[in-house]
Amino acid sequence: MIDLYTWTTPNGRKLSILLEELGIDYEAHGVDLAKGEQKTPAFLAISPNGKIPAIRDRATGQAVMESGAIMLWLAEREGRFLGAPGDKASVLEWLMWQMSMQGPALGRIHQFAKYGNPLGEPAETMARAQGAQVYQDLNARLAGRDYVAGAGQGVYTIADMAIWPWVSRFEWHEINLEDYPHVLKWYRRLAERPAVQRGYHVPHFVNEVPMP
Numbered sequence: 001m002i003d004l005y006t007w008t009t010p011n012g013r014k015l016s017i018l019l020e021e022l023g024i025d026y027e028a029h030g031v032d033l034a035k036g037e038q039k040t041p042a043f044l045a046i047s048p049n050g051k052i053p054a055i056r057d058r059a060t061g062q063a064v065m066e067s068g069a070i071m072l073w074l075a076e077r078e079g080r081f082l083g084a085p086g087d088k089a090s091v092l093e094w095l096m097w098q099m100s101m102q103g104p105a106l107g108r109i110h111q112f113a114k115y116g117n118p119l120g121e122p123a124e125t126m127a128r129a130q131g132a133q134v135y136q137d138l139n140a141r142l143a144g145r146d147y148v149a150g151a152g153q154g155v156y157t158i159a160d161m162a163i164w165p166w167v168s169r170f171e172w173h174e175i176n177l178e179d180y181p182h183v184l185k186w187y188r189r190l191a192e193r194p195a196v197q198r199g200y201h202v203p204h205f206v207n208e209v210p211m212p
């Protein structure tokens, strides 16, 4: 049994989607970020960086923080969603791209769009240019492919599950997915998966999965 500590954000949904895809027993615990529950001593003992998501394996007591690390840890433990052995390099490439490029770039736009801009116009212009770059790179990668990692047309892996929840916030970062047709096709393909639908609504329902 895995305890999942999460909230209704893209980083949290990466893990609920993976757990739903794996079909293993887990219990989701909502950590209300607006109430500061991520900074309580009890939660910091599980996630020392004070951020969701985090997990704890109830059988061993092993806790893991950082969404990319948790995804890799679970996928390796279960031996699933990493593609064939020869696909591992590209799975890691796109998982790390998500963590270091896509998440931070789109997160900065969300800050400006939703919570105001104390840094001035140049910072916002730069953030939006980086966001557009992220979409251009993903669109180029998905041309002629079904999934981001793996040989040929690709194979469904944790890299897709990490990237998709951030794309599902396209309205927040004011990106028109019609401008990125390969991303749009891939986004819709994943959105049709029952596990993605279920994982999106953990720890509770906020809105239907956005469908462009």
Ligand SMILES: N[C@@H](CCC(=O)N[C@@H](CS)C(=O)NCC(=O)O)C(=O)O
Pocket (backbone or CB within 6 Å): 009, 010, 011, 012, 033, 038, 050, 051, 052, 053, 065, 066, 067, 068, 099
């Ligand atoms: N690098 C971390 C980022 C996690 C993260 O930024 N979590 C946000 C929600 S999406 C959070 O917990 N924010 C609360 C805070 O910073 O106080 C990961 O990928 O797990």
